[in-house]
Amino acid sequence: MNNRVSRVSMFVTPTNPRFIDKAWTRGGDAYILDIEDSIAPAEKQRCRTLIRESIDKANKGGASIYVRINKPFVDADLPYAVWRGVDRIMLPKTETAEEMQHAHQIITALEKERGIPPGSIELYPMIETTLGAVNIHQILTAVDRKIWSMGGGGGYDMAVNLGIEMFADFDQYAYPIAYITLASMALDIESTGGVFIPNTSGRVDQSDQAILQAAALHRAGIHHSGALHPAFIEPLVKGLTPTTEEIEWAKAVIQKFDEISSVGESIGTLEGKIVDIYEYQKAKVTLDWALECAEKDCFKENALKRASS
Amino acid sequence: MITTPENKNKRSSINSNNPMPKYIRRSILALSIDDPILEKKSFDSWADAIILDFSKKSHCNWQQDILSRMPSAIAIAAKGDAEIFIRINNDFAISELEATVFPGIAGIILKGAHSAADIQRVSSALDSLELSRGILANSIEIDIEVNNAACTWNLLEIARSSARVGIFLLNEQELCANLGIQTQASLPFDPLEYIKSELITVATSIGGQAVGMSYPLSLATDSIDAETLRKGILRARDTGFKGAVCPHPDWINLCNSGFRPSEEEANYYVKVIEVFAEGIKRGMASVPIDGKMIDVPVDLRAKVYLEWAKRAKARDTEKYQAHQKP
Numbered sequence: 001m002n003n004r005v006s007r008v009s010m011f012v013t014p015t016n017p018r019f020i021d022k023a024w025t026r027g028g029d030a031y032i033l034d035i036e037d038s039i040a041p042a043e044k045q046r047c048r049t050l051i052r053e054s055i056d057k058a059n060k061g062g063a064s065i066y067v068r069i070n071k072p073f074v075d076a077d078l079p080y081a082v083w084r085g086v087d088r089i090m091l092p093k094t095e096t097a098e099e100m101q102h103a104h105q106i107i108t109a110l111e112k113e114r115g116i117p118p119g120s121i122e123l124y125p126m127i128e129t130t131l132g133a134v135n136i137h138q139i140l141t142a143v144d145r146k147i148w149s150m151g152g153g154g155g156y157d158m159a160v161n162l163g164i165e166m167f168a169d170f171d172q173y174a175y176p177i178a179y180i181t182l183a184s185m186a187l188d189i190e191s192t193g194g195v196f197i198p199n200t201s202g203r204v205d206q207s208d209q210a211i212l213q214a215a216a217l218h219r220a221g222i223h224h225s226g227a228l229h230p231a232f233i234e235p236l237v238k239g240l241t242p243t244t245e246e247i248e249w250a251k252a253v254i255q256k257f258d259e260i261s262s263v264g265e266s267i268g269t270l271e272g273k274i275v276d277i278y279e280y281q282k283a284k285v286t287l288d289w290a291l292e293c294a295e296k297d298c299f300k301e302n303a304l305k306r307a308s309s
Numbered sequence: 310m311i312t313t314p315e316n317k318n319k320r321s322s323i324n325s326n327n328p329m330p331k332y333i334r335r336s337i338l339a340l341s342i343d344d345p346i347l348e349k350k351s352f353d354s355w356a357d358a359i360i361l362d363f364s365k366k367s368h369c370n371w372q373q374d375i376l377s378r379m380p381s382a383i384a385i386a387a388k389g390d391a392e393i394f395i396r397i398n399n400d401f402a403i404s405e406l407e408a409t410v411f412p413g414i415a416g417i418i419l420k421g422a423h424s425a426a427d428i429q430r431v432s433s434a435l436d437s438l439e440l441s442r443g444i445l446a447n448s449i450e451i452d453i454e455v456n457n458a459a460c461t462w463n464l465l466e467i468a469r470s471s472a473r474v475g476i477f478l479l480n481e482q483e484l485c486a487n488l489g490i491q492t493q494a495s496l497p498f499d500p501l502e503y504i505k506s507e508l509i510t511v512a513t514s515i516g517g518q519a520v521g522m523s524y525p526l527s528l529a530t531d532s533i534d535a536e537t538l539r540k541g542i543l544r545a546r547d548t549g550f551k552g553a554v555c556p557h558p559d560w561i562n563l564c565n566s567g568f569r570p571s572e573e574e575a576n577y578y579v580k581v582i583e584v585f586a587e588g589i590k591r592g593m594a595s596v597p598i599d600g601k602m603i604d605v606p607v608d609l610r611a612k613v614y615l616e617w618a619k620r621a622k623a624r625d626t627e628k629y630q631a632h633q634k635p
Contacts, residue, residue, distance in 0.1 A: 013594070037605040040594040130514035134465055156606035160613060162513055162549040163329025165574070172548055175506030202601040228602065 005296035008236035014050040024061035031058040048080035055085040062303030082110035094125035097142035104143035124148040128157035133176040136183040149184035149191035171196035193222030205229040214239020242290040250283035333624040335552040335568035336561040342382035352389040375408040383413040390631030416450025423459040425470035432471040450475040456483035479521035494525030509549035518551040542567030569621035578611035
């Protein structure tokens, strides 16, 4: 399965059968089994014990599985979170390289103990404070393990840290979002995206907001996003997948560039638009991404058929 | 040992989950010690903080002149209970510090710093001055007035260069000039949006805070109509600024009421805390209010906001009491 395609990863609460039992039918690329903020303090321990069985419930539709643990309880949570079938561990409010190294050591030991291929579980530092934002380069280079980055750099926890009211009609996170994304790109680390889209209502269940979000991310070349509500899944999956027109255009650009290259030229035009090495490379990215999305969709479709039969 | 007067806003014990704001410095007014009505202007301003500027007279020993006048200027400027800061020019920092650092100041505003080394040099000088002048060790803050590209580029190193570093003040006029950006507020966008966000992010990351204003008011030099100013302050607050340097005394009252949670927000957050606590009792981790999700960070922010409102109110009470003294 292609774990890279994570157009939408949605939080689900393992303690709530209504959510966890139906998650596989929602069509998400990934589900985040949450032990953190969507779980009440009194339910944390029960939640931990439900993670292992929740993996096979949530991935029946072909989705990848991530687990979000608690910053204050890394040692207590990880033994309940690291299992075969888990693709990624999410570390909330990561602020230092040492925190990454600590989690990495525990995960490495658990992988060995549980017969999981070493280093196969990705680590996702969630940057939700200003200290995490300014330390991003050290955080992303702290461990020898595949890292996924959080391009968002905003959200509820950052708002607490900054002491700001959320849901303004302007970008409140211009620096952390750009800085984290830039650091990720410099290190060739993929990130779940953050592009400012006004949401003054503060609602998290509006599909029209998801359509706007997908369009903004797509324009920015960001393929991955997160969601708190199922209403976001379909718009994000659709909106972050290249359209037929985009695929056809990419193919035409590649063909045109090959033609001009074969006669020693470096710049040409197609329907009045410049075709050069930059447009050629962009077209290749579009086609690669389209192929990966198609593979993921096929995998999900087959998994869904098997689970439904 | 003589200590500085009680500093209402000295570094608090707020932890990383409840960091905001460290200081209640919503309105900062710059005044000259040469001003013949310094006492009246300070007292009548109701500013949370006053920056004292000074000029160097050419016909006499300027250091002796300032040394002789600064202690009384600090005392009279503080009568309305404002915190007192002295603005120091980085290029002449050491000689200026010797002439201006006395008991009664909360900190110095260092203007024109370029690197961490500048701050370390000033910090060392303050160590000596605190010792020789009977001021509590490490009590004088270094606050950074950001007015040049090098300072912006080295911001994180500067922020981490000394435990004395407290707040960052954006001097937008001078930074724009230094960057070659027009200083008339005529652009349809904020040319310093990214830098402002950087300033706020870096300042917050060390437990400090940033002072500044939203564009285009950030380039204003005079009185502004109240409604425009109110909106500008709200935007600045929701960008993360915790106060502004007021170019005109008219700004102070609105800054004092704007750089804090409003009554309406405080009432809403009381409701948030109550509803969330009820939800927790029922074993829930999140509850909706009007379609908005209320969970741990929202509950935490509510508590931070209420604490902020309480501290701002307490600060107003302290200033009020100072104004009642004969």
